[in-house]
Amino acid sequence: MKDFEYHSPATLEEACQLLKKYDGQAKVLAGGTDLIPGLYRREIVPEQVINIKGIPSLNFIANEESKGLVLGSLVTFNEIISSPIIEEHYPILKEVAEKIASHQVRNLATIGGNLCNAAPSADSAPILIALDSTVALIEPGGKERTLPLEKFFIGPGETALAPGEILIQVHIPLLKPRTGVSYLKQTSRQALEIAVVGVAALVRLEKKTEKCSLVRLVIGACASTPLRIPAAEKILVGKKIGSQDIEAAAKAASEAVKPITDVRASKLYRKEMVRVQCKRSLEEAISRAKSSPETGME
Amino acid sequence: MMKHRLNLRVNKQDFEVFVKPKTTLVDLLRDELGLTGTNKGCGTGECGACTVLMNGNAVNSCLVLAVEADGAEITTIEGLASEGRLDPLQQAFVDEGAIQCGFCTPGMILVAKDFLEKNPQLREEDYKTAISGNLCRCTGYVKIVKAIKKVAEGE
Structure with missing residues (x-):
């Protein structure tokens, strides 16, 4: 590991100022589970490391009536797994968190870090995009802005964060009635594995007619960013979805993705697995939508 | 590179040490404190050999910078047995x-x-x-x- 200067700011403002001052030379340290292996392998060689874990305002889980669920960016995946609020209102987030890495890594790794690292395979991204999440960013001086998560990712390791900006919160809207969500992660092992293909689906069905009123289908690990597939969504919206529609949507997704060949899988295999996993994920989301409660906020 | 002073409690014993920012917790435990029961395998959080308890949570000590452990309570395998009895x-x-x-x-x-x-x-x-x-x-x-x-x- 190369030497670097270490900073441990106690406030957000101090952290933003440091980031701005050392723009291009600094890395933010949160859970460290991506950063430290990068330093160890000398793939990342920052001159400055800014540890934001000493900032208390970034570690909380709140369920707010207007915003839905709000996660501070320092919330770890094991905190997501053990949160009663999440278990009751957003069980899908627990389900996804359990698919990430290992118990030890989940004790360290944070939701904000997973998003800011911007790996195309990041497990939290497809499901959060499918849930229509937004992220709150803060810049030096304290000005905040929010951005749909879908627009946050620019490329592998690249985000919409401006110099000096820090991701402070993730907002996840309330799940409406008759809405089902699913995240399927294809891997060759069951733990400590990076997704070959990750598919998140959200499906909402109308009352009585069971016609589909909303779909979001988001694929991870198959493009330079997590990818939403409007072509597949269009096939399903407005219909009482049958198995042929699901097949057609899955095929459209397979055609839309732009995966690479790497050590985990070939481009062709990924495309075919997108088809298979989209089908399964849509089926699971539809089945969950059918069994989801009728009451709640419209 | 400036060394940072940190205070931490390892196996119920207080330590004050000076470390470079790049020193990982596993290296501090093994090389500075002589607690070689914590093993270092991959160095990148994949093998689990360096697992310790940090403030009660199991973590890969190769994924934690020693400076992050300032004020922390660490338990290594050497700290599990008490009064001559194994955990x-x-x-x-x-x-x-x-x-x-x-x-x-x-x-x-x-x-x-x-x-x-x-x-x-x-x-x-x-x-x-x-x-x-x-x-x-x-x-x-x-x-x-x-x-x-x-x-x-x-x-």
Whole structure:
């Protein structure tokens, strides 16, 4: 590991100022589970490391009536797994968190870090995009802005964060009635594995007619960013979805993705697995939508 | 490079040390404090050999900078036994023969310790989930799972 200067700011403002001052030379340290292996392998060689874990305002889980669920960016995946609020209102987030890495890594790794690292395979991204999440960013001086998560990712390791900006919160809207969500992660092992293909689906069905009123289908690990597939969504919206529609949507997704060949899988295999996993994920989301409660906020 | 002063408590003993920012917790424990029961395998959070408890949570100590442990309470395998008696998990590993070469054992025991404390109700598959971040290259997993299960079920 190369030497670097270490900073441990106690406030957000101090952290933003440091980031701005050392723009291009600094890395933010949160859970460290991506950063430290990068330093160890000398793939990342920052001159400055800014540890934001000493900032208390970034570690909380709140369920707010207007915003839905709000996660501070320092919330770890094991905190997501053990949160009663999440278990009751957003069980899908627990389900996804359990698919990430290992118990030890989940004790360290944070939701904000997973998003800011911007790996195309990041497990939290497809499901959060499918849930229509937004992220709150803060810049030096304290000005905040929010951005749909879908627009946050620019490329592998690249985000919409401006110099000096820090991701402070993730907002996840309330799940409406008759809405089902699913995240399927294809891997060759069951733990400590990076997704070959990750598919998140959200499906909402109308009352009585069971016609589909909303779909979001988001694929991870198959493009330079997590990818939403409007072509597949269009096939399903407005219909009482049958198995042929699901097949057609899955095929459209397979055609839309732009995966690479790497050590985990070939481009062709990924495309075919997108088809298979989209089908399964849509089926699971539809089945969950059918069994989801009728009451709640419209 | 400027060294940082940090104060931490390891196995109920207070330490004040000076470290470079790039020193990882596992290197501090092994090289500075002489606690070589914590093993270093991959150095990138994949093998679990360096697992320690940090403020009660099992973490890969290769994924934590020593400076991050300022003010933290660390437990390594050396800190589990008390008054000459092994921790129940250590005893179960011995009794079940869940140790072959021993390299993975401290990490296995410490992750199991954290997992059992946080999950009072365990299903059969949870024992494997608990140690899914720990590699045993002797492949002695069956006996390791048996030892953890023995403690969980209070035998």
